[in-house]
Amino acid sequence: xxxxxxxxxxxxxxxxxxxxxxxKSRRSERMARSSSKDAQDLFxxxxxxxxxxxxxxxxxxLYVMFAVFTALIQVVYMALVGSFPFNSFLSGVLSCVGTAVxxxxxxxxxxxxxxxxxxLAPERAFADFVLCNLVLHLxxxxxLG
Amino acid sequence: MANxxxxxxxxxxxxxSKLIFVFLAxxxxxxxxxxxxxxxxxRVLVLLDDFAVKSSHSLFFNSLKSRxxxxxxxxxxxxxxxxxxxxxxxxxxxxxxxxxxxxxxxxVDAAAILDFVDSGHDLIVAADSNASDLIRxxxxxxxxxxxxxxxxxxxxxxxxxxxxTEGDHTLIASDDFIKSDVILGSKKIEAPVLFQGIGHSLxxxxxxxxxxxxxxxxxxxxxPKSKLTSPPxxxxxxxxxxxxxxxxxxxxxxxxxxxxxxxxxxxxxGVQKAGSPTKHEKSGNEQFFTELSKWVFHERGHLKxxxxxxxxxxxxxxxxxxxxxxxLEFSVEIFEWSGTSWEPYVAxxxxxxxxxxxxxxxxxxSTNGKGRYFTSFKVPDVYGVFQFxxxxxxxxxxxxxxxxxxxxxxxxxxxxxxxxxxAYPYYGAAFSMMAGFFILTAVHLYSK
Numbered sequence: 077x078x079x080x081x082x083x084x085x086x087x088x089x090x091x092x093x094x095x096x097x098x099x100k101s102r103r104s105e106r107m108a109r110s111s112s113k114d115a116q117d118l119f120x121x122x123x124x125x126x127x128x129x130x131x132x133x134x135x136x137x138l139y140v141m142f143a144v145f146t147a148l149i150q151v152v153y154m155a156l157v158g159s160f161p162f163n164s165f166l167s168g169v170l171s172c173v174g175t176a177v178x179x180x181x182x183x184x185x186x187x188x189x190x191x192x193x194x195x196l197a198p199e200r201a202f203a204d205f206v207l208c209n210l211v212l213h214l215x216x217x218x219x220l221g
Numbered sequence: 222m223a224n225x226x227x228x229x230x231x232x233x234x235x236x237x238s239k240l241i242f243v244f245l246a247x248x249x250x251x252x253x254x255x256x257x258x259x260x261x262x263x264r265v266l267v268l269l270d271d272f273a274v275k276s277s278h279s280l281f282f283n284s285l286k287s288r289x290x291x292x293x294x295x296x297x298x299x300x301x302x303x304x305x306x307x308x309x310x311x312x313x314x315x316x317x318x319x320x321x322x323x324x325x326x327x328x329v330d331a332a333a334i335l336d337f338v339d340s341g342h343d344l345i346v347a348a349d350s351n352a353s354d355l356i357r358x359x360x361x362x363x364x365x366x367x368x369x370x371x372x373x374x375x376x377x378x379x380x381x382x383x384x385x386t387e388g389d390h391t392l393i394a395s396d397d398f399i400k401s402d403v404i405l406g407s408k409k410i411e412a413p414v415l416f417q418g419i420g421h422s423l424x425x426x427x428x429x430x431x432x433x434x435x436x437x438x439x440x441x442x443x444x445p446k447s448k449l450t451s452p453p454x455x456x457x458x459x460x461x462x463x464x465x466x467x468x469x470x471x472x473x474x475x476x477x478x479x480x481x482x483x484x485x486x487x488x489x490x491g492v493q494k495a496g497s498p499t500k501h502e503k504s505g506n507e508q509f510f511t512e513l514s515k516w517v518f519h520e521r522g523h524l525k526x527x528x529x530x531x532x533x534x535x536x537x538x539x540x541x542x543x544x545x546x547x548x549l550e551f552s553v554e555i556f557e558w559s560g561t562s563w564e565p566y567v568a569x570x571x572x573x574x575x576x577x578x579x580x581x582x583x584x585x586x587s588t589n590g591k592g593r594y595f596t597s598f599k600v601p602d603v604y605g606v607f608q609f610x611x612x613x614x615x616x617x618x619x620x621x622x623x624x625x626x627x628x629x630x631x632x633x634x635x636x637x638x639x640x641x642x643x644a645y646p647y648y649g650a651a652f653s654m655m656a657g658f659f660i661l662t663a664v665h666l667y668s669k
Contacts, residue, residue, distance in 0.1 A: 149646070
C-alpha cells in the first residue's frame with residue numbers, strides 16, 4: 077500500500093512535468109523516455125507487491141481472469157458471427173460474468189486482511205460460493221437453449 | 222252402406238292428394254323471388270302518374286318484359302299499393318315513373334321506399350321539371366340534389382339536339398357517359414342520348430353516387446321561360462343528368478332528371494348534336510337505358526365468392542391454427558352473374574389481406590381463368606388472432622367483403638432449434654465455467 081502511494085506521488089510529479097514540457101517541446105523526447113521507464117518501474121512495483129498475496133487468493137484471481145477472458149472472446153465472436161442465438165450468447169456471457177462476480181465475492185470474504193469479514197468463517201464463505209454457483213449454473217443451463 | 226262410406230272417403234282422399242300435388246307443383250313458381258343464387262330481380266312494381274305512360278314508354282317496359290321481368294303497373298296514388306305484406310317484400314325492384322306525385326297511396330311513403338332500398342332492393346326514379354317534394358326527398362336521401370327551382374331545366378346552347386324548330390335548347394344531346402363497361406355494357410354507345418328535364422348535382426359527401434350521364438361544360442340549369450337575372454346555381458359538367466348509386470348493401474339505384482328520356486318518342490327519334498355533322502338515325506337512349514337497367518336489376522356486375530380455403534403448403538385440410546412462419550396457400554372462387562348463369566370472373570386486381578388490426582400481408586391473387594383465385598405466402602413472425610380478408614370494391618361491381626378468422630401461435634418450446642452450430646462457443650463457455658468451478662473448488666479446498 078505504501079509503495080502504491082509513493083508510486084502515485086512520483087507519477088503525479090511526472091505528469092505535471094509532462095504538461096510543463098508541452099510548452100518546451102525540445103525536451104519532450106527525453107521526458108517520453110523517462111515516463112516509459114517509470115511505467116516499467118510501476119509494473120515491477122505492482123508485481124512485487126502482488127507476489128506477497130496468499131496463494132489461495134492468487135488462484136481465485138487466475139480463475140477471475142479466465143472467466144473475464146472467456147466473456148471477452150464470446151463478445152468478439154458475437155460481433156463477428158451475429159447475434160442469432162441471442163439467448164445462448166447471453167447465457168454464455170452471463171455465466172462468465174456471474175462466475176467472475178461470485179469469485180470476486182469469495183476473494184473479498186476469504187481475504188484475511190479484509191477486516192470487514194473477520195467474523196465470517198472462510199468455510200461459510202466457501203459454502204455460500206458453492207450454493208450461488210449451483211443456482212447460477214442451473215439458470216444458465218435453462219437459458220442456454 | 223259401410224262400403225259406400227269407405228268409397229266416399231277414398232274419393233275424397235284422392236281429390237285432396239291431387240290438390241296437394243298441384244299446390245306443390247306451384248311452390249317453385251312462388252319462390253322465384255330474389256335469392257343469392259339468382260341475383261337478378263324478378264318482380265318489379267312500376268308506379269305511374271298516369272296509365273298513358275304505360276303505352277308512351279312501352280319500348281322500355283317491353284325490353285324489361287322480354288328479359289323475364291314481371292312488371293306490376295299501378296297508379297302512384299292507388300290506395301291498394303303496398304311494398305310488403307306480413308314483413309315480406311312483394312317486389313324485388315321499384316320503378317317510380319311518377320315525378321309529380323305528392324303522396325303515394327296505401328302505406329307507401331318516402332321512408333318505406335328507403336327501407337325497401339335498405340333491405341337490398343333496387344330502385345329507378347325518374348324526375349322531371351316540376352318534380353314533387355316527395356321525389357326530391359327520395360333523391361336527396363340517395364345523395365342526389367335536384368335544382369331547387371322547380372321550373373328549371375337543363376339548357377345547353379352549344380350541345381343541344383338539332384330539331385326542325387329552333388326551340389329553347391332544353392332538348393340536349395349528351396354523350397358524356399360514365400367510363401365503365403360493366404355499367405353501360407361493352408358495346409360502345411355511338412349516338413348521343415337525348416335529355417329534356419331537370420338537372421341535379423351530386424352530394425359531395427356521398428361517395429357512392431356516380432354520374433352515369435353528365436351535362437356538357439356549356440350547360441346550365443335555369444328556367445328557360447324567364448330571363449336569366451342571376452347566375453344559375455348549377456353549371457357545366459357538375460350537372461348530372463342521370464346518376465347511379467350502388468349502396469353498401471349492393472342495392473342499386475338509378476336517378477334520372479327526365480321521364481321523357483325513357484319514352485318511345487325519344488327512343489325512336491333521330492339525333493344530331495349541334496355542331497356535329499353526323500346525324501344518327503336513332504338516339505342512344507334505348508341502348509343506354511337497356512344496358513343501364515341490366516346493371517340496376519343485377520343482370521350484370523354481380524359477384525359472388527365461394528369456397529374460401531386455406532391450408533399449409535403440402536397439406537389439403539384446413540388447419541384450426543397456424544404457427545408463425547408457416548407457409549400457406551389461400552384460394553377463393555369468384556363468379557359473376559351473367560343474367561342466366563354464374564360465369565367465372567376474371568380480373569388481375571383481387572387481393573387478400575392477412576389482417577390483425579392492420580394488414581400484415583397484402584397479396585394480389587393469381588387466377589386460373591375459371592374463377593379460382595389463389596396465392597401462397599408465409600405467415601408473418603407475429604402471433605395473435607388474424608383474419609383472411611378479401612375486400613373487393615370495383616366500380617360497377619357488387620362489393621365483396623369476406624373474412625375468415627384464424628389464430629396464429631408462436632413456436633412451442635420443443636419446436637425451437639437445438640444445438641445450433643453457431644452457438645457452440647457459448648455452450649463451450651458455459652460448460653468450461655462449470656469445469657472451472659469444479660477445479661477451483663478442488664484446488665481451493667486442498668491447497669492449504
